[in-house]
Amino acid sequence: MDDSATETALSKLRTYLAQIEMPLDSRLPPERELAETLGVTRAGLRKALSVLESENQIWRHVGKGTFIGSRPIDTLADVAAITRRTNPAEVMRTRMLLEPEVARMAALNATSAHIAEMHQCMQRTRAAQTWRQYEAWDNRLHRVIAESTQNSLLLALLDTLNAVRRAIVWGRLRVDKVKPAPNHHSFEDHEAIVAAIADRDLNRAAGAMRIHLENVERNLLRARPASEIMAADVRDLVSAAARA
Amino acid sequence: MDDSATETALSKLRTYLAQIEMPLDSRLPPERELAETLGVTRAGLRKALSVLESENQIWRHVGKGTFIGSRPIDTLADVAAITRRTNPAEVMRTRMLLEPEVARMAALNATSAHIAEMHQCMQRTRAAQTWRQYEAWDNRLHRVIAESTQNSLLLALLDTLNAVRRAIVWGRLRVDKVKPAPNHHSFEDHEAIVAAIADRDLNRAAGAMRIHLENVERNLLRARPASEIMAADVRDLVSAAARA
């Protein structure tokens, strides 16, 4: 009898769904109400609903309701959530995939105003008196390069990527006591990239960005004195393990 | 007097900021409260705050408060907001940039379970009786390919990209009355991509994806009668392109 009962509830539900207009992703009535409408018990309705859910016809969520269509992917690019799931290797791999092409697009699409602001940012990073100021203008430089691609979608993706990158390296930055002296390596890399963009040299811009990323990765992998290891790398290991 | 008054407020504010602990991105007291604490007028305090804001030392926002550090980028990848700012050309350019490399990574990192689910998804798209079901399993196929890269950060970026893509073509989809028949072009493209991934042929996977995207773009640019546009191009855009 349970089979037949479930069947009748299921058939009634299918009839109901075929009957009504369903603009896709619209919400069905609450279970309690729908059960009364179809003249079935709530338990029976829920069995029928679970069948349709397994068929990818509907999706349900507590507190939200029951919806037509397939369950939407968690599209909220919550940086905190991503940061908990990812690791420096993934960030580096993704940057290697994206950023050289971004530099190429920037060289093609950047306006003179963009390039002027890039130079201004680099100058201000050199003039920075604290790590906080340096980091602020460094971030701004990255953002201007991304903006100069003139692709708002790509810009949004890069914003997310950079936010994750900053969140991950943050643990090291905050314990880093050295304040005023930025390393010269990043400066030269940045200048090469911006110069290539200013020259509208697409391949050189992409190449400079790739070289920069390779340098960054090399620094990450380079062995260090024990004191620094304890001060930085071990902290990374611990925090990475905590995320996993 | 105004200068000196602003100066005193500014100096008092700097002293205050240097005195307190500031864990970076922490919130300052409200302006009204801080003005009383420092013994300055709120207008004077606001002038001093605007100076510090121009120096990238703090950032403010209505309803939120005043915070230490540089203004954070709007990192919330709100799909609706992105959709309003972008357009199909940007989506295609970004997909061309990302997805061939994603296919390459998938060929390298996909597990046999991933590949099995890809085949299952393609089979279910063929067996789909409604466009809704077809679209659901088509989306799932895309997601499995992205998951098989084993890069959670890249996966999150692709989720955002795909959400934007679907949101953009959605308006056209809803007016498409044709329901059952998927076009064969997308099927062949998908099969080529999955076969290359299953063969662990990195270059062929990337190439198949690139060819697919080029087909999609060609269909988008091809002029047709309105009826055919609704019946065929929209399908190409949604299903075939999505499979790329």
Add this chain to the structure above:
DNA sequence: ATTCTGAACCAATCTTACAATGGTTGATGT
């Protein structure tokens, strides 16, 4: 006259409490 001051108001945001919803359990009856 000009500028500063204080208060009020505005729009955006946060906070909080309450209602709604899918998911679950257990008693009751058949």
Add this chain to the structure above:
DNA sequence: ACATCAACCATTGTAAGATTGGTTCAGAAT
């Protein structure tokens, strides 16, 4: 043993009030 019904739970949505940076304006101070 199974269906039915009600109650409860955790999560989410909704609405109202409080908070906050931004703005305006009349009056005082210089």
